[in-house]
Amino acid sequence: MVKELFLNAKIVVNVLRPEDQRDPLGVAEARQILASAYEILNNHLSNRAGWQVKVSRSPTAPRLRRFSMPGGASFRLTQTFLTAYFGRLTASVLYSRPLYDIQGNSMITGHAFIATSLDGFIARSDGDIQWLLSRDDPSEDHGYNSFIRDIDGIVMGRGSYEKVRTFDEWPYTKPVLVLSKQLAASPVPSNLHSRLRFSNLSPRAAMDRMERDGWRRVYVDGGQIILSFLREGLIDDMVITRIPVLIGAGRPLFGPLSEDISLTHLATKAYPSGLVQSHYRVKR
């Protein structure tokens, strides 16, 4: 356990460091060991529905079947342990980027991180989100900062952009692509030139464009946009935070689909404030 945490911490801390202070050799070694652990996991869990991790064979795998701990204690890696270990890795937003890197993914993926009222609305009909902001408890860490840290850019709809423009400050440090027929031909506000683009591309074409721009993990935001990306199979996972309030009517997060979309539940956390956050992976 200690060794695993150490390996993960090594990768995570490395990702958080400035580029010139990273330790590629140490991380490569940690990744190789973790890849071996994933291989064992794959062997144990390959028949389970929804299993997605693919790792190559590694000669170091046998080493991981027993862990030694300080003081001489050691224990065997049981299936229960490995399942819990993998669950912890995938459930934590903080681990998701290193895990994604370990898996060697090069394809662009979409990720939603959004809050809804208990009756499923992300905003009132006029776009108001005060009911949401007023229930935020700044003393609680809901994972947004670690989520956004691992994101290369944000794609959002005009509805979300128009709301963000009413804020005192532009809240994003990552590049933003706004999808909108209405705004596509409009000039970008001069203070946001290097950070914002408008486009009327379709969801798939937009993902292709972002991929060509070097983005790998995209934060997909706005109810209509999330739904249209989901319909196209362009969202990998969703962190949905339910706020303990019923607002009766408004802009929904989800809507009509031509076919069901199955989700794997990864984790749910309840906060003292009453917020309940669930993490789902979209099944392929």
Ligand SMILES: NC(=O)c1ccc[n+]([C@@H]2O[C@H](COP(=O)([O-])OP(=O)(O)OC[C@H]3O[C@@H](n4cnc5c(N)ncnc54)[C@H](OP(=O)(O)O)[C@@H]3O)[C@@H](O)[C@H]2O)c1
């Ligand atoms: N609760 C939360 O965590 C949360 C998060 C984000 C946003 N919000 C709130 O939600 C509201 C915005 O969400 P929303 O669902 O109304 O709008 P949205 O998804 O942000 O934007 C929808 C608009 O995007 C454009 N669009 C371009 N391509 C599209 C496509 N493929 N599919 C759908 N729309 C496309 C359309 O405008 P054109 O007609 O110009 O093409 C459409 O009207 C705001 O009030 C915002 O503050 C809440």
